[in-house]
Amino acid sequence: MDRRTLNGINIVITGASGGIGAEMAKLCAARGANLVLLARSLDKLKQLETELEAQYLVSIDVFQLDISNTMQIQTVFQQISTVMERIDILVNNAGFGIFRAAHEASISEIKEMFAVNVVGLMACTSMVLPQMQARRSGQIINIASQAGKIATPKSSVYSATKHAVLGYSNALRMELYDYNIGVTTVNPGPIATNFFEIADEQGTYVKNMQRFMLQPEYVARKIVDSMLTNKREINLPRWMNLGSVAFVLFPRMFERVGRRVLNKK
Numbered sequence: 098m099d100r101r102t103l104n105g106i107n108i109v110i111t112g113a114s115g116g117i118g119a120e121m122a123k124l125c126a127a128r129g130a131n132l133v134l135l136a137r138s139l140d141k142l143k144q145l146e147t148e149l150e151a152q153y154l155v156s157i158d159v160f161q162l163d164i165s166n167t168m169q170i171q172t173v174f175q176q177i178s179t180v181m182e183r184i185d186i187l188v189n190n191a192g193f194g195i196f197r198a199a200h201e202a203s204i205s206e207i208k209e210m211f212a213v214n215v216v217g218l219m220a221c222t223s224m225v226l227p228q229m230q231a232r233r234s235g236q237i238i239n240i241a242s243q244a245g246k247i248a249t250p251k252s253s254v255y256s257a258t259k260h261a262v263l264g265y266s267n268a269l270r271m272e273l274y275d276y277n278i279g280v281t282t283v284n285p286g287p288i289a290t291n292f293f294e295i296a297d298e299q300g301t302y303v304k305n306m307q308r309f310m311l312q313p314e315y316v317a318r319k320i321v322d323s324m325l326t327n328k329r330e331i332n333l334p335r336w337m338n339l340g341s342v343a344f345v346l347f348p349r350m351f352e353r354v355g356r357r358v359l360n361k362k
């Protein structure tokens with residue numbers, strides 16, 4: 098049963114070709130939202146578009162976009178303005194990680210993770226801010242991670258990108274307060290998606306964390322339920338957030354225990 102209607106609301110979702118992005122798209126369409134879906138895999142986006150248009154009376158448009166290419170971001174958002182008169186909600190979801198010890202991460206991997214997870218997210222946000230500020234309404238939803246709150250071994254670069262997303266979002270929220278634009282950050286623990294096909298080449302992390310994995314449909318529902326609300330932060334599962342509270346209070350002790358206990362990759 099739909100919990101909250103999104104009838105007539107215009108939503109742009111990055112990284113919508115799979116994982117939680119595709120699940121959010123399905124839920125948003127079911128609740129009546131018009132969608133623009135972005136990713137590199139145009140075939141997957143088109144398949145989703147066909148599926149959703151057959152089921153729901155909403156407008157769906159898809160565009161191919163490599164978020165690491167800031168020139169392409171400008172072009173695509175220009176094209177979006179021709180099919181969507183205003184953007185009510187931007188979901189910055191596209192992202193990836195590679196689990197490696199800091200000394201093993203190549204410079205190109207480091208640059209690519211920052212280009213997609215951080216610079217791309219900021220560039221997409223910049224594209225929608227002027228019109229949201231002029232209208233004095235809107236919501237930016239940034240998908241960070243629990244890795245943005247607690248860094249764990251073999252995820253130094255990925256964690257750094259997600260810490261950056263949280264830092265950016267926290268400042269943005271204050272800047273946009275007077276414009277009535279909400280900024281929601283989402284910090285999930287491990288989710289059973291294709292994310293780990295790139296992140297966890299050896300399969301060690303997935304094996305160790307299998308029983309803690311969240312289902313993408315569940316995470317997507319929590320995010321979509323937060324749309325049009327003034328939710329500041331979504332932490333999933335809630336118990337995992339206790340770890341980040343403990344880290345803030347007792348960082349030295351947390352790292353002493355954590356370097357063994359959290360070494361799951």
Ligand SMILES: NC(=O)c1ccc[n+]([C@@H]2O[C@H](COP(=O)([O-])OP(=O)(O)OC[C@H]3O[C@@H](n4cnc5c(N)ncnc54)[C@H](OP(=O)(O)O)[C@@H]3O)[C@@H](O)[C@H]2O)c1
Nearest residue numbers: 112114115116117136137138163164191192287288290292
């Ligand atoms: N899975 C987890 O355990 C987990 C936990 C916490 C946070 N997160 C975050 O949740 C978000 C979604 O991840 P997911 O788990 O749904 O992973 P996923 O199934 O791998 O989906 C990632 C999405 O991002 C898109 N993407 C990746 N690189 C891109 C690029 N250069 N340009 C445009 N789109 C790009 C992919 O589309 P294309 O490949 O078609 O471009 C895909 O649609 C990410 O930001 C991730 O960091 C994931």
